[in-house]
Amino acid sequence: ALLAWGNKHFAPEGESVTLVNKLTGLVADPVLVDRANGQPVSGPDYEMRAGPAAGERIHQRIAAARRAGR
Numbered sequence: 037a038l039l040a041w042g043n044k045h046f047a048p049e050g051e052s053v054t055l056v057n058k059l060t061g062l063v064a065d066p067v068l069v070d071r072a073n074g075q076p077v078s079g080p081d082y083e084m085r086a087g088p089a090a091g092e093r094i095h096q097r098i099a100a101a102r103r104a105g106r
Contacts, residue, residue: 037068
């Protein structure tokens with residue numbers, strides 16, 4: 037999942053590494069799923085929140101992201 041995220045957000049020149057299914061040769065598109073319900077963790081049903089050990093900086097970053105609509 038981190039590989040896919042990095043390729044999406046930090047590789048404007050193109051992917052330098054890809055994850056491939058050895059049997060089909062097709063490039064894989066990994067997803068993160070919620071273990072509780074098996075659904076992909078994406079879209080409006082999920083959001084980031086500060087955890088119990090979050091400091092003031094984390095609270096500020098999450099509040100700023102929420103204001104920006106992320």
